[in-house]
Amino acid sequence: MSVELENKPPVSGGGGGWSELWKKEDWWAVWVGIIFLAGALLAWLSKPVIPKRWGNDDIPSIVGSITSSMIPGMILTGIILLAFFTLAIRFSEKESTSKFMIAFPIIFGLAIVAELLGNYAPLRHYGVNSVIWALVIGLVISNTIRTPKVFQGAVRTELYIKTGLVLLGASILFDRLLTMGVMGLGVAWCVTPIVLISMYWFSQKVLKMHNERGLAITLAAATSVCGVSAAIAAGSAAKAKKEEISLAISVSLIFTVIMMVAMPALVKLFGLDPAVGGAWLGGTIDATGAVVAAGAVLGPEAMEVAAVVKMVQNILIGFIAFGIAIFFVMRYEGKSAGQANVGVKEIWIRMPKFIIGFMGASIVFTLLIPTEAADRAISIANGWRGFLFTLAFISIGLESNFKDMAKLVSGGKPLTLYIVGQTFNIFLTLIAAYIFFSGRFFTLPF
Amino acid sequence: MNEEKVPIMTSVPRWFKVFNALALTVILSCSGYIVVNKIGDSHNTTSGAGDIWWVDAPEITESYQAVMEKKK
Structure with a gap:
């Protein structure tokens, strides 16, 4: 089964009414996100209790990952999620409420297993995190015993992913934009x-990926911005299919492992200045944690530059997701509906609403919330965001099958797109890193 | 929800498919080699490829604060 990551297109003349605010699941993702953020700000919500990182010096064995003192907190975590999402489903899809309430504990349990496996430090270092384990667990179930009917009530990918994206928006602080x-x-x-625009152009004009536009833009965003988070945000904004987002994330993570090791080696080989090398790593390696790990190999100065360049690049994700949502509605959805021009009202009706919550959270946390309170709330929200993405990828795995995913990679176009795009990204970023960080053209701010 | 079949990409020449299969083999082998041999100092760094967002890596905030301190 292949399902687009978006609800039905609005029926002509029926979309855009006020009742959508409490009847559409898309809006409920925004409301639930706001409830989480308000709870974090008002300090009546703490971080979710999930398995701890293990396989390191602090907690060497899996046994220490979940202690008996954590069990009540984990149950409470499940109850909070169940309560918030039951509220959303009660209003948006009343008849499914009881099915959701029965199925959610199972999906929650699977997500906890994914977190437990994903927090094994040695493998997590190489990208095998809870999102990947969630996808694997879901896929194994759906492709072996087939997803049991009782599970399906809580398979709510859109709701989990879009709520998670609203929380992600809160951590995009515009005021950090000018750090360097x-x-x-x-x-x-x-x-x-x-890089984003060139990759998308290449996918359409050269590779002719006209039936895989969602995959093309998701891969382009993952390559040019910040890997998994960008793929989730861009894919949701473009209403990409779930398999397309899963594929983009898998490709990005595989290349991240290679780049995390190869890029510092290249910096040493070329004898680049630490600041230039750091900027090069920060601008090219997809996953934020991998940027830090690669930068650390080159020393503290390179890591500092790499980390801040990546943070500044992360901020771009909101604008990119917003731009992609508008572009796809105007360029493709209007045309598919037979409209020559898409008006503002039509854009509003068709645009995925999580974008409003995503951008709104970012603006509020940047401009209105004091730094100390914002930092504390972002830390709490980030814990929930991570777990919501795990729930989303359990759901994606349970709804996907290997055949559909294999069809997407057959022919090799996604791989070609990624290789060409990443190569272009590496060259262009090296030039930019030299111009801006070598000290020849600009004075470094530190 | 809209249900839509995932399209099969068949409109590519054979050499292109062979090239991609080779590229995929090399890439998977390289990443597998890195993971199996634990290349990249996984023991001494707290963050890695599994940390997907800047809030997940404490070094990002530390670096930001260090840069801001130096600018003062």
Whole structure:
């Protein structure tokens, strides 16, 4: 089964009424996200209790990952999620409420297993995190015993993923944009849109991926911005199919492992200045944690530059997701509906609503919330965001099958797109890193 | 929800498929080699490829604060 990551297109003349605010699941993702953020800000919500990182010096064995003192907290975590999402489903799809309430504990249990496996430090270092384990667990169930009917009531990918994206929006703080002044912007904000647009153009004009536009833009965002998070945000904004987002994430993570090791080696081989090398790593390696790990190999200065360039690049994700949502509605949805021009009202009706919550959370947390309170709330929200993505990828796995995923990679176009795009990204970022961080053209701000 | 079949990409020449199969084999072998041999100092760094967002890596905030301190 292949399902688009979006609800039905609005019936002509029936969309856009006020009742959508409490009847559409898309809006409920925003409301639930706001409830989480308000709870985090008002300190009546703490971080979710999930298995701890293990396989390291602090907790060497899996036994220490879940202690008996954590069990009540884990149950409470499940109850909070069940309560918030039951509220959403009660209003948006009343008849499914009881099915959801019965199935959610099972999906929650599977997500806890994924977190337990994904928190094994040695493998997590190489990208095998809870999102990947969630996808694997879901796929194994759906492709072996087939997803039992009782599970299906809580398979709510859109609701989990979009709520998670609203929480993600809160951690995009615009005021950090100018941390490194024009240099950070030069590497993170000049190169990124060029790579994104070029990759999408290449996918459509050269590779002719006309039936896989969602996959193309998701891969382009993962390559040019920040891997998994960008793939989830861009894919949701473009209403990509679930298999397309899963594929983009898998490709990105496989390449991240290679780049995390190969890029610092290249910096040493070329004898680059630590600041130039750091900026190069920060602008090219997809996953944020991998940027830090690669930068650490080159020393503290390189890691500092790499980390801040990546953080500045992360901020771009909101604008990119917003732009993609508008572009896809205007360019493709209007045409498929037989409209020559798509008006503002039509854009509003068709646009995925999580974007409003995503951007709104970002603006509020940047401009209205004091830094200390924002940092504390973001830390709490981030814990919930991570677990919501795990729930989403359990759901995606349970709804997907290997055949459909294999069809997407047959022919090799996604792989070609990624290789060509990432190669272009590496060259362009190296040039930008040299221009902005070598000290020849600009004075470094530190 | 809209249900839609995933399209099969068949409109590519044979050499392109062979090239991609080879590229995929090399990439998977490289990443497998890195993971199996634990290349990349996984023991001494707290963050890695599994940390997908800047809030997941404490070094990002530390680096940001260090840069802001230096700018003062």
